Amino acid sequence: MTTDPPVPTDLTVRPALPSDARFLAALRWAFKREEHEAPPDTAPPLDEAERWIGERLGGGRWLAWVAEAGGEIRGHVFLALVERVPEPFADNDSLGYVTNFFVEPAYRNQGAGTALLDALTSYARGARLETLIVWPSERSDPLYRRSGFRPPAELLELPLPTDGGPTS
Template identity: 25%
Template sequence: MLNLTEQKATLAELELLVAVRCRVLRAANQLPEDTPLPEVESQTRTYYQKAFAENTHTAYLLWDGETLAGTGAVSYFQVMPTVHNPTGRKAYLMNLYTAPQYRRQGIATRILTRLVEDAHRRGVTAISLEATAMGRPLYEKFGFVPMEHEMELPE
């Protein structure tokens, strides 16, 4: 039986957050688990230090005793106001990840719920994410819909 506890991450968990970010990127990009990502690690450390200082990022960790069962995060940013988003405040969900042995037990849904609640507490309703094929059913069940009007300029 699972003994789950939630933790809202702080800068005290910096190295764990960096490691989790790299784990998520390796999984999402189908890279071997031992693929070195030194630049990503360095830039992620810098990102977290700035984002936590400015309160523009929330991360949740879900523990089963001493084992990290799942994680997720939301980053906040500001764009020009629009008719559909008059505040211009936006949230971008990322790093939603469940360890393989904990999948299909509601962990990702629980974390996703906390992240959306965090955004709503801040008055942010424009919430988006980039979904992997594995994550898409969860997000659709939660109510996310594919975006039709955005485009991206490849690097």
């Protein structure tokens, strides 16, 4: 019989660094495996995800925060900054796209997710982002709503087919 490890009381949240890319890529793969039984044979190798994450975190357009416990990264959340086209009548503050929010199962419902989202929203307020947007999963929706996220009043979406054909 296996049991989950005890949740350490030393949970800390910090900005992710490019040097965290390997751990973040591994957690990304764990996150996606929760939704699917096994990756397809054509799945990109973990090294590609590590390189992609490391390049983005070093470039300033993507940010991430990690939750650490027991000396290991146990969760993360990413923020993509979306610039707005300048115009003369507004501040043109950027938007933030929240994505890739994952906490290892043994550390869920222990405050790690809330701490990660608090760090991200604190940054967003300090950076004067106008809005944060997210496409929540069914599991994450309650956390986002507790944190003040609401359905938008003014948003349209056009899903585009991945095969290049018409949408239904």
